[in-house]
Amino acid sequence: MRVSVVGESDLGWDERTPPNETVDANGKPSPMAPGFGVPDPSAPACRRYDDPAVVALRAHLKAHNGIDGLEICAPDEVTRIARILRRDGFVVVRDLLNPDQLERWRAGCARVLRQILEIPGRDGRAYVTETQRLPHRYSFGTCSASRHLLHEPEWADMVDLPTTTPILEAVFGSRDYLLWGAGGDLCLPGAVEYQHLHSDLVDSQEIGPGRLAQARQLGMDVPDRPEDLDVPTARLILERTPPQITINFLMSDLTWENGPIRQIAGTHASVQRPPSPGYEPDWMKTSTLVGALAGAGVFRDTRAWHGATPNLSREVRAMPNIEYTPVWNEPQVRRSMPYERWLALPEHGRHVARAAVCEAGVWPAGAGFMHPLLSERQKAADG
Numbered sequence: 104m105r106v107s108v109v110g111e112s113d114l115g116w117d118e119r120t121p122p123n124e125t126v127d128a129n130g131k132p133s134p135m136a137p138g139f140g141v142p143d144p145s146a147p148a149c150r151r152y153d154d155p156a157v158v159a160l161r162a163h164l165k166a167h168n169g170i171d172g173l174e175i176c177a178p179d180e181v182t183r184i185a186r187i188l189r190r191d192g193f194v195v196v197r198d199l200l201n202p203d204q205l206e207r208w209r210a211g212c213a214r215v216l217r218q219i220l221e222i223p224g225r226d227g228r229a230y231v232t233e234t235q236r237l238p239h240r241y242s243f244g245t246c247s248a249s250r251h252l253l254h255e256p257e258w259a260d261m262v263d264l265p266t267t268t269p270i271l272e273a274v275f276g277s278r279d280y281l282l283w284g285a286g287g288d289l290c291l292p293g294a295v296e297y298q299h300l301h302s303d304l305v306d307s308q309e310i311g312p313g314r315l316a317q318a319r320q321l322g323m324d325v326p327d328r329p330e331d332l333d334v335p336t337a338r339l340i341l342e343r344t345p346p347q348i349t350i351n352f353l354m355s356d357l358t359w360e361n362g363p364i365r366q367i368a369g370t371h372a373s374v375q376r377p378p379s380p381g382y383e384p385d386w387m388k389t390s391t392l393v394g395a396l397a398g399a400g401v402f403r404d405t406r407a408w409h410g411a412t413p414n415l416s417r418e419v420r421a422m423p424n425i426e427y428t429p430v431w432n433e434p435q436v437r438r439s440m441p442y443e444r445w446l447a448l449p450e451h452g453r454h455v456a457r458a459a460v461c462e463a464g465v466w467p468a469g470a471g472f473m474h475p476l477l478s479e480r481q482k483a484a485d486g
């Protein structure tokens with residue numbers, strides 16, 4: 104099987120995989136428990152490149168897809184980047200990867216994706232759908248039995264880059280932040296459904312001493328004790344101290360056709376839930392990052408509403424990521440980076456990755472085993 108995450112490919116468009124079909128931990132269709140694979144009621148009824156409903160959706164996307172006036176920053180525009188991220192909950196930064204890094208990571212994504220796609224599908228389907236996700240969409244992170252890909256050299260080597268580290272320092276207000284994990288997502292050509300709008304995590308909305316200290320490091324005028332906060336200041340702190348920042352790196356240009364991520368600006372501190380698929384207005388469905396080019400990255404406050412969109416092209420859309428968290432969130436970090444990988448990092452990278460590294464001689468449980476099905480991953484992780 105030839106697998107590439109850039110350019111035209113024969114992958115995907117498996118007509119024998121019905122739209123919106125989700126599977127359980129063992130790979131059995133599970134229409135009553137779709138989990139994260141929330142059905143898209145507007146999806147074409149047939150997963151075929153030239154199906155009339157697909158052709159109509161393609162025409163609609165060609166005319167309307169993409170945020171009008173999307174701002175794209177250069178990596179050295181650190182102040183502007185931090186300002187846009189605080190305001191919108193996401194920001195696109197071009198040229199984060201040099202050509203060598205981009206080529207290397209493309210090859211790494213293709214290698215890992217091949218492990219997923221070579222597993223034979225059920226009842227004539229071309230692929231195994233990931234447990235409780237929509238068809239033709241995979242998470243690099245959750246398909247790994249160790250939950251992250253910090254054991255893969257291409258992911259580990261991107262933790263501390265000259266282009267990203269100054270931005271992360273500005274966003275966290277300090278050089279002292281933490282690596283959370285690494286993974287990312289991808290969709291095959293023929294992922295015709297919209298993934299539902301969601302946040303990646305729920306903010307506790309609590310401001311303890313650690314979060315207050317971060318606000319101070321960000322230059323905010325805050326009282327000494329959390330109980331002395333007034334409501335506007337508390338809200339501002341919640342907006343400016345995301346529990347997690349992810350950088351999704353683009354392996355291909357995002358086009359109107361190949362499943363560009365959609366982001367809803369200004370939703371990162373929203374407590375209410377995003378609209379479910381049947382209620383999502385078209386302006387949200389087309390609020391996508393069309394025009395961001397390969398080698399760029401999207402810095403995301405993972406609370407901001409976002410979702411994947413239909414990939415009606417012939418190209419895989421892959422966005423591996425590296426995830427970070429402020430130090431006050433350290434108890435949530437899981438150890439999944441092998442010690443040898445950690446040792447190979449630059450000094451600052453080792454500092455940032457200190458909560459994610461395993462002890463010397465300990466291989467993270469399940470690392471190296473990729474499978475779309477939860478039951479198989481559990482078996483591998485349990486050894």
Ligand SMILES: [Fe+2]
Pocket residue numbers: 301302303409
């Ligand atoms: Fe997400």
